Amino acid sequence: MDGELGAFLRSRREARRPVEVGLPEGPRRRTPGLRRAELATLAQVSVEYLTRLEQGAPFVDRWRQRPVTAARTGLLTVRHPAAGLLRLNVETLELAEADPQRLVVQLPADAATAIALDQLAGRRPGQLRAVAG
Structure with missing residues (x-):
């Protein structure tokens, strides 16, 4: 690794x-x-x-x-006052019970959310955000 x-x-x-x-x-x-x-x-x-x-x-x-417990995944839906409905794929990796740290990754679940997030961040739609491949 x-x-x-x-x-x-x-x-x-x-x-x-x-x-x-x-x-x-x-x-x-x-x-x-x-x-x-x-x-x-x-x-x-x-x-x-x-x-x-x-x-x-x-x-x-x-x-x-650190031992990582099983990852949790899901879909988070949020209504933003300016951007409207945002759909995010969420994955959470949590450490063992004794350690409260966790790593949370949120990515747009659809093209409309990706465009809305770009606009909120002041980026041109489609500009570098997450690169697949």
């Missing part, structure tokens, strides 16, 4: 061209695909955080050391 998250993130970042996410190509690129700074800006996280994710530091060791 070591390096799998980082390899996945790097492969997805390198597979996207800047023009695909609304950025100029630029005259000189030393890396294929998006630069870390570009992806960090689009994802609204720091470059340092993205670098740590690619290196696997924040999650791999921490979650490997």
